[in-house]
Amino acid sequence: MELSVPHLPCAVRTNSSPSSSQLLNPRAFNRPLVSISQRNRFGPMEPQRATASSMVKGHGPQITAGPPLDTVGDRIGSVKRVTNETNVVVELNLDGVGSPDSSTGIPFLDHMLDQLASHGLFDVHVKAVGDIHIDDHHTNEDVGLAIGTALLSALGDRKGINRFGDFTAPLDEALVQVTLDLSGRPHLSYDLQIPTERVGTYDTQLVEHFFQSLVNTSGMTLHVRQLAGKNSHHIIEATFKAFARALRQATEYDPRRRGTVPSSKGVLSRS
Template sequence: MQPQSFSQSPISMPSSLRSAIVKRTTKETEVLVSLNLDGQGICHTATGIPFLDHMINQIASHGLIDLEVKATGDLEIDDHHTNEDVGIALGQALAKALGDRKGITRFGHFISPLDEALVQVTLDFSGRPYLNYGLEIVTQRVGTYDTQLVREFFVALVNHSQITLHIRQLDGINSHHIIEATFKAFARAMRMALEIDPRRSHAVPSSKGTLV
């Protein structure tokens, strides 16, 4: 399937220094991501996958990132390619907006409850991509969304943002609650890691002097 091209970009160039626009085009999908790391949680997303849009909104809202995501893809096959390519483009945009990663706190962690679900996320903007994924989602689908795609989204994001990410499910039986708690915990942990450390705002937070 050849995705429909974006005739005109609906996204204006962000004004923040910590901002980026990434466009990814393949024979399967076309994705456009714009983000501002120093935002207010404003989000506009249209991926064609309603549950993924809902989760991207959690990243923006709880991470205080202004985020716009547009995607077209071969959804007549399934959601896999679009889900993965949105994760890739978002990861690339994060890496691009951060540059050499000077000044960031680097590490973040958060435990998010959502009713009976409880999920812990710990991450490090280390420059070394690694995912430790510990979710046990009890159903195959939430609505029409294949719950296996949660892991695929984070694999793509981790590999292209070059972060270390550990996800632990501490409790939960409702698939929607488990997944949403994960995205909220990820957003808050990322927000912590991306905050500027005033004690070394012009230095890379690494004893070796580089994170890339």
């Protein structure tokens, strides 16, 4: 079964990857579609077969590794999502340098997306315009959906990746553990006890909703568990830092896997 982009309430098309300046141009919001582009780091690879000439008596098959990681391109997912409630543009580079550039109209969410970039060493560029005069709910949700879709696109067939990630991040008195599996099966187990209803103007209920949206479109199994914490800001920020490091671990390449899919099935499916 192949990976597929989840259904969104707009048209979907694949095209060549736009430049960052084109992607993040606010005038790009004028067209009612979601466009997704992907540049998979490994790209097509020849199957790694053992042949008679490669067999050495007493030593089994000799297998040649895939191409060196520094000879292949970055994995980038680009998404534009337009609805009657929001206009969201996301570019996510899994092999970036930790470049943050987020403007969602929700200052605390921007701060958390900066943590995702900085601690995951991802380039996370997000521009969103939404109906925040009502509340932050729709923009928060659609940013999560778009980031999940960009992650799905950037991962491609998921060949060679670690697949699993686990990290526990402290922030002063707060301690949060995040464990995830890029399995293709969306599931969120969320156990944060955030003591206040808001951090600044941000409704703390939206933290769970952000991660649920991201999980649904990326096909990720995600467990978030609070081990300690009393300060709402610290708990949420520790969560995003732990998520960034766990996702970085899961998306990095395992050289021993030699470009194969990390599953006994041979595929990692979105559905």
